[in-house]
Amino acid sequence: MIRHHEVRQEKNTTRQILGLGVKLLLLAGLVSGLWAGPASAEDGTKPEAKVVLDPGFGYRSLWEQLASKLYKESQVKAYLPTRLPDAGLSYYGIASKLTTDGYKVQLYKSGLKPSSASSLPGAAAFRASGNTLFETSASAYSGTMPQGSVKLLTKNGWTVYADEAAAGTSGSKQKLVQFWTQAFKFATPLSNDVTGVIQISGSGAKAVYSAYWTFDQATGYTLSARTSLRDFLSVLTSYRPVINLLDEADVVLVPYEDELTFRPGTASALRKRENEQIKLSAAPIMSGSVPYFPLKDAVSFIQGQMQSVPSEHSVYFAENGYVNELRLDVRTGTVYRKNEKVDSIKVLRSGGTILVPLSFLQRQFKVAYDFDGASKSGTLQYSSWYTNYKQPEVTGSSLQVTMFGIGGFSYENSRFGAFDSYSYVSSKPPQGYNGLKYALHKVSIPLLPGNNEFVYRDATTGRIINSIPIRADLQPADIDFRYSGSPSFDGWKLDLSLVTADGTVWPAGYAETDSYADLRGTLTNAASGVTRLYLTTRPAGGRESKAVSAPLAEDGSFSIRIKPEQGPGTYIVTLYSPYTAGSNAKEPIVSFTVVVK
Structure with a gap:
């Protein structure tokens, strides 16, 4: 049986991000939609369905x-x-x-x-x-x-x-x-x-x-x-x-657009989707044919952060969660990312407020803008991500999740990290959503006994969009050795066991230890010339170690000790063949998990 955490009763979900040495409960584009909380178990009624509209x-x-x-x-x-x-x-x-x-x-x-x-x-x-x-x-x-x-x-x-x-x-x-x-x-x-x-x-x-x-x-x-x-x-x-998009999928991850309408000389603007007039720190102005906009209000529009440091004659600003942090030298107009110069602009001031060209916001923050000289009005457009979910129901040693969105994301169990830890297939989106852009993705990730997290992130930037807690009531015997299924190993017979320092022989592809684990096995019916295998370890979210050799005895038996140098943590261990046909590159045969406490 699989148990899972109850979803937190919050209307707005945020994730924790580190930036500028400060912990923030902010994440660009991470917002929650409509929520209908569960009814009380005491009255015997079923929880009301969670409704999430576009x-x-x-x-x-x-x-x-x-x-x-x-x-x-x-x-x-x-x-x-x-x-x-x-x-x-x-x-x-x-x-x-x-x-x-x-x-x-x-x-x-x-x-x-x-x-x-x-x-x-x-x-x-x-x-x-x-x-x-x-x-x-x-x-x-x-x-x-x-x-x-x-x-x-x-x-x-x-x-x-x-x-x-x-x-x-x-x-x-x-x-x-x-x-x-x-x-x-x-x-x-x-x-x-x-x-x-x-x-x-x-x-x-x-x-x-x-x-x-x-x-x-x-x-x-x-x-x-x-x-x-x-x-x-x-x-x-x-x-x-x-x-209700949650009738179609477990997780919704779609673009979220915001638009701001402004007019030079007017110190107010309209947030179109919210139908809300906002007061600007200064009126936008024209410098020749170039529209300028208050930097403070632009950063607020993208839900970012901004801090002035007068002693450095600089302003620091970033997207939500201190992502893409920039520093503007207000004397020279030079813009830095860390210590690297990335842009140079003409800075204008109005009553102490810094104004920057709209083209600068477009280059650095992908803020689309349009200015109509005839009507003397303009718009700013900014896209981020909207996500929401219902708690996935899991069975077995893997989690099956249906995602609705436009793709471009990677998925993982936080205990494994992003490396080779998921698979997915795509299908047609709901009626009314263009299949050239939207799709339903069926994602599968492996689970481990105890607490897990289903994490999805932007595949381009690597930035985490959200994570969903998953409680897996699994036993070590439920976690199989994960074979690659490569046809290169057709006919090979591999018997494996994990034995930890206290003498425990673990029943499958999962072991816990305070010190080390030995992988013991016998390989028969292997291709001719195979005299050894290779083994690597990789901590969750980390890099794979150098391969160590496991020589085969005449009867095909071998033993190799697993004692990662990094100390406590969850490790993905992979056993490799020394070669593939026509190549000197090693090929993975099987992987398993060792938890060092």
Whole structure:
């Protein structure tokens, strides 16, 4: 039987990171979503299911209350966008209602911040269509797809039409064809299992962009927008299903985007997804054609840390968790990572506040920015990671976990470290998530008796995203020797046993000792010329040791002592063949675990 720790009853999960010699309970992009805690065992009820919606509308978003309502009460599977069109520095307002066969939603500009409850069905009055940013709905499928007067192109299940006003001249038609051809090259709206139509009506400020699509010929979805064409595409490609992602996977690990809208000369900005006006330490300014932004507010936007050290004429700043720590010499504009010069910028000041070029934030922190000279407004965009999980149920000596995300991560048991400690296979993501980006990954990691941790980290940077405690009620006999299964060893017969300093003969591929362990074995039916084997040890998270030789006796027996120099810890021990066909490189035969107490 496997027992596991109970999940901590916290709405926000954080992990411990070390930086600048200070322990912080912070981690960039590590946030928790919705949580429904377990009911009391005393009343005999079962724990309420944990619900995690897509963070684009289910976590600290202006959509959060409405998304939760649609999840619980919509007659059809709801879809909402995870991106918003430009509204300048205006707030967003939402009007919605449930219908007998779906729902309708409007998004509009608001001079005052609406209450979050106003987004709920029936709480706010609907506007005339001309006074909205966009409208979206779901209802019974009409049975046919709408058509327009001028077909622009058909690709990936979508057909794009325009009316005479939008494509009245060969030049305007060609621009639209080029736009959508390029758009479909990099971002197919929604997933590949959808059929849809896009229509463009009118031109200039009177243009209306709309879409109609279906997944199953049972429910039809609509989007109608009075925004820029670029904003329409951004919103359309960001639609995601309002589903409990923990019904699909044990662990959710998906991109999390935040966006800040600002205007030079104005000391306030709008956090779009949270619909929150914030006060800036100084107004952004233009230096020629270069937009400058307060460094303090930029660091706050990415949830980072910043500290001024006047005695060094420097400012230290970093991403959340003191990752990617930089030092700016405010006199020269030189930027250092540790002692290495990595950048040089022109520093501006406004009332004592340091301002830096937006291009600098893009280079060093991957903060995307856009500035429109015509409207004299700009946006900052920053992506990190959102993760949440339900406690995996484990059986046997390995943990099977289903991950939902976009890949690019490594997985491990903290007691083994990252080296060769997991395997996974990928499958199609839930309906509504593009399979070109998202996938379900089935991950398997080995377990050891006692406390384990399932750790997942960014495969590029090596940074830990999160770890999940796992309690494995295993016995030493449950931990087998792990054979590589290489065809190079077909027909070989290897009998192994582990004997520790106190004389204990361990039943399988796991041993505990206060001193050392001997690996004893007999190899028969080996390839000709094999006179010895090699053995290495590797501490969890550490480097593999140099190989030591284990000579074979005439009958194929051998014995080799395992006493790692590093002292107490968990060690992965690997037994190697001295060669592979046509190569002098050794090849792993089997691995096992020795715990030195």
